[in-house]
Amino acid sequence: MNAVELTCELVRIDTINPRSPERPAAELCARLLEKAGWQVRLHEFAPGRASVVARREGPGERKPICFAGHLDTVPLGARAWSRDPFAGEIDSGKLHGRGSSDMKSGVAAMVAAALLMKRFPKAGMTLLLLAGEETGCEGAAHLARLPGALGSAGALVVGEPTGNQPVLGHKGALWLRARTRGVTAHGSMPERGVNAVVKAARAVLQLAEVRFAIAPDPLLGAPTLNIGTIAGGLNVNSVPDEAAIGIDIRTIPAQRHAQVRKELQAALGPEVELSALVDLEGVRTPEDDPFVQTVLGIVEAPPGVATYFTDASVLTPAFGGVATVVLGPGEMALCHQTDEYCRVDRIEESVEVYGRIARAWCGS
Numbered sequence: 001m002n003a004v005e006l007t008c009e010l011v012r013i014d015t016i017n018p019r020s021p022e023r024p025a026a027e028l029c030a031r032l033l034e035k036a037g038w039q040v041r042l043h044e045f046a047p048g049r050a051s052v053v054a055r056r057e058g059p060g061e062r063k064p065i066c067f068a069g070h071l072d073t074v075p076l077g078a079r080a081w082s083r084d085p086f087a088g089e090i091d092s093g094k095l096h097g098r099g100s101s102d103m104k105s106g107v108a109a110m111v112a113a114a115l116l117m118k119r120f121p122k123a124g125m126t127l128l129l130l131a132g133e134e135t136g137c138e139g140a141a142h143l144a145r146l147p148g149a150l151g152s153a154g155a156l157v158v159g160e161p162t163g164n165q166p167v168l169g170h171k172g173a174l175w176l177r178a179r180t181r182g183v184t185a186h187g188s189m190p191e192r193g194v195n196a197v198v199k200a201a202r203a204v205l206q207l208a209e210v211r212f213a214i215a216p217d218p219l220l221g222a223p224t225l226n227i228g229t230i231a232g233g234l235n236v237n238s239v240p241d242e243a244a245i246g247i248d249i250r251t252i253p254a255q256r257h258a259q260v261r262k263e264l265q266a267a268l269g270p271e272v273e274l275s276a277l278v279d280l281e282g283v284r285t286p287e288d289d290p291f292v293q294t295v296l297g298i299v300e301a302p303p304g305v306a307t308y309f310t311d312a313s314v315l316t317p318a319f320g321g322v323a324t325v326v327l328g329p330g331e332m333a334l335c336h337q338t339d340e341y342c343r344v345d346r347i348e349e350s351v352e353v354y355g356r357i358a359r360a361w362c363g364s
């Protein structure tokens with residue numbers, strides 16, 4: 001099966017997160033790799049939520065290269081599709097369906113490139129096909145917690161959609177809930193209560209003034225903070241005893257999330273309790289890194305950055321801050337969209353590119 005056929009097959013398997021577990025897609029890839037002599041293990045973080053770890057050993061002088069992708073997709077959305085999102089049809093050079101760009105094409109290209117690798121004279125190779133990325137990198141986080149599951153890596157390629165342009169970093173996501181508490185009382189006697197909504201309103205104004213004291217990243221720009229939600233009070237004639245604010249912070253890799261939280265807590269004071277909903281740090285590999293230089297030489301495209309976060313937020317630190325490139329055949333602009341598709345020529349191109357990167361690392 002070539003990469004284009006495998007992409008079609010994977011699109012035909014519904015892996016909408018969380019309603020449709022990844023196991024059937026994981027098993028399809030695992031069977032192909034096993035038949036070609038790869039050591040394959042499936043790990044589930046919940047029933048049916050299977051990730052694949054496939055390895056080929058090298059001589060051990062150099063750490064393996066790791067290729068990673070995710071098997072899950074986002075839901076279809078409210079708008080009707082003009083084609084069946086699970087048919088895996090090709091028309092006029094485009095492969096249509098949910099997950100075609102994000103990122104079953106990338107997974108298929110990685111598997112196809114892996115199947116073509118026969119020799120590993122300098123270093124081994126690892127493939128991670130992960131579950132649960134779209135809801136906060138759950139599959140990757142599970143593997144990172146499981147002793148020995150990930151192994152080591154000397155370089156990481158994440159196959160998220162970049163139109164085959166190498167991406168050297170992305171921002172982190174720190175989503176926080178800020179909660180305020182009060183004391184309820186009858187709305188006609190507010191002096192007997194403590195108003196949690198008023199405390200939340202003060203917190204919102206403080207948040208709006210927050211400036212991160214850090215130089216912008218030359219590629220990623222400055223960190224941002226958005227107040228996305230506010231909720232409080234149950235009925236108009238009571239003093240509310242609880243309110244909550246949802247905060248979406250996009251950090252740059254030079255920031256540590258623990259420090260960001262500490263600074264926010266200091267700014268908001270003790271009447272606001274912060275808890276994390278999503279906590280994924282940013283990733284950035286310098287352009288002069290030798291692995292990046294190898295990739296840039298092979299791809300012959302200028303480096304870019306992505307707006308989304310990826311499994312690299314978990315994997316890059318789990319591998320000890322390894323050099324990381326995001327590179328995949330899907331189209332960035334089509335992620336999570338109605339009528340998602342992937343260009344067939346890009347899939348073929350990425351098999352070639354992944355193969356050249358792997359051979360350069362593994363010495364074959």
Ligand SMILES: [Zn+2]
Nearest residue numbers: 070102103160
């Ligand atoms: Zn993705």
